[in-house]
Amino acid sequence: MARQLVVGNWKMHGSVGQVRSVVPELARAELGSNVSICMPYPYLSLAKSLLVDTPVQLGAQDLCEFHIGAYTGEVSAAMLADVGCELVIIGHSERRRYFGETSETAARKVRAALDAGLLPIYCVGETQEQRDAGVARDVIADELKVLSGVPTSLYAVAYEPMWAVGTGVTAAPEQISEMHAFIKQTLSQHTCVLYGGSVKGNNAAHIMAVDGVDGVLVGGAALSATEFLRICRAAH
Numbered sequence: 001m002a003r004q005l006v007v008g009n010w011k012m013h014g015s016v017g018q019v020r021s022v023v024p025e026l027a028r029a030e031l032g033s034n035v036s037i038c039m040p041y042p043y044l045s046l047a048k049s050l051l052v053d054t055p056v057q058l059g060a061q062d063l064c065e066f067h068i069g070a071y072t073g074e075v076s077a078a079m080l081a082d083v084g085c086e087l088v089i090i091g092h093s094e095r096r097r098y099f100g101e102t103s104e105t106a107a108r109k110v111r112a113a114l115d116a117g118l119l120p121i122y123c124v125g126e127t128q129e130q131r132d133a134g135v136a137r138d139v140i141a142d143e144l145k146v147l148s149g150v151p152t153s154l155y156a157v158a159y160e161p162m163w164a165v166g167t168g169v170t171a172a173p174e175q176i177s178e179m180h181a182f183i184k185q186t187l188s189q190h191t192c193v194l195y196g197g198s199v200k201g202n203n204a205a206h207i208m209a210v211d212g213v214d215g216v217l218v219g220g221a222a223l224s225a226t227e228f229l230r231i232c233r234a235a236h
């Protein structure tokens with residue numbers, strides 16, 4: 001199996017100062033190409049310059065579904081590739097929840113990312129209410145449906161149960177393995193499926209030992225070099 005991926009998502013956090021303090025630590029840590037960090041747009045070029053000569057990959061957290069044109073405020077896939085991005089998070093639950101993003105929009109973004117040679121990380125996940133109602137699998141299946149026709153080797157899926165994102169509550173190993181198995185069964189056994197939701201330095205090894213976990217998508221803990229490096233070292 002390929003090495004497990006560790007993807008950091010800074011969300012709307014950070015500053016030039018924080019990029020200048022955290023990213024060089026990652027650059028010095030001799031990490032492999034299985035590690036990447038997704039920055040807010042304004043910090044991408046700076047982060048890239050600090051990652052020169054390292055295999056650590058740079059990513060964005062969203063992109064525009066359109067290729068070019070009069071779309072004020074938007075950022076295209078080609079622009080991300082141009083500043084050195086290799087991957088992009090798409091359809092994160094925060095985009096779905098706060099910005100009304102649908103799976104259909106996200107699927108168009110996946111195609112735009114692929115056209116520019118970026119690796120899309122397509123996020124799925126149920127709410128606590130949906131899990132309690134016993135419809136978690138239906139929700140995930142519905143979110144995955146829009147990817148039909150896209151070769152599974154070209155993207156990764158992140159399973160991020162919304163009740164575990166930013167809450168300090170991680171899904172139980174059985175819940176993670178069950179849902180990862182379901183996602184692989186739905187798409188293909190070879191799909192790369194990451195887990196996200198309160199992954200920290202002290203639980204990363206347990207999570208990465210769970211069957212079907214091909215890596216992790218890390219929010220809060222990616223803002224600290226020490227925490228993030230602990231997670232990176234738990235990948236196998």
Ligand SMILES: O=C(CO)COP(=O)(O)O
Pocket residue numbers: 009092160164165166167168196197198199217218219220221
């Ligand atoms: O949403 C996430 C990563 O995309 C997870 O965030 P936390 O690790 O802060 O729970």
